[in-house]
Amino acid sequence: MLNNNKHIQTGFKIPNDYFSKFENNLFEQLNLNTKIGYTVPQDYFSIINDKIIADNLNTNPIYSLFTRKNIISITSIAAALILGIFILFPKNNNVSFDDVNYASFIEYTDDNFTNTYEIIELSEIDVANLEALSEIPIDQDLLLEYLSEEDSITIDYNNL
């Protein structure tokens, strides 16, 4: 059945002048068309070439910045400048305990230590001496007298 209908076409159409427009679009996309609307004076390119060559012949010779001598000079100056900065402005890294803000110190200890023993361990205080201190007998009458005088002091029993 199909073989008898070889003349059947697809039924597809194309716009008028499609292929010529397509070719122009394609050539423009590939820059194959030189017609961009701009023109140049007659013999412009041969004249400009001659002019460029003539101008270059009359100019002084061009020296390269990157010669061995220049590179050594520039690196020497740069090294001397860097050295000078280090000598004239020495970096001061000595920080004393007095420089530490008290509030920052409290905040730091609150965040990093759970009890006073941990702080003591970091200090130069001998823990054995501290414990020996607690063994010194305290006169009970003096202690009661002291506490009765300092009754405004509130004691947090939960944290003892």
Place this chain on the structure above:
Amino acid sequence: MTEQELLSALQNPQTLNTAFKALVQTYSQQLYWHIRKITINHDDANDVLQNTFLKIFKNIHKFKGDSKLYSWMYRIATNEALTFIKQRAKKCNSVTEEVQQQILENINSDVYFDGDAAQLKLQKAIATLPQKQQLVFNMKYFDNHKYKDMSDILETSVGALKASYHIATKKIEAFLKNN
């Protein structure tokens, strides 16, 4: 200008531009209709044809002449068209044949289709075929390519192409009878 002369001119930077214009003028219509049968829609065919020639222009220096220039260009056009329609199908979470059928459902509103009922029915029948059989059928039935040339373009043996065309015609006949 013979194909060999055209190829030599295309591979010479001095004559490339002129030769490429000649190439486009010679082959644009054939390639367009080959692509159009795959994409169905004119605007899509136009995009694919443009991409095809851009690819030919950029790669002509790599063409070794192992096959005919004409076969090489057809191969690029086929790949570009199939890639295009596959991407379209992927966007719709569908397959290429379904996308083609969808386009044909709405073809009556396409200003670039003036086929009659028989032509539309034939296009719908072709769209039911697997992609490879569509290619074989279109190239043989509408463009009357030689099996040898089709073999170079589709990189399939002549025997397989003949079998594929035979199966395609049977399927289309069945579709036309049943619809």
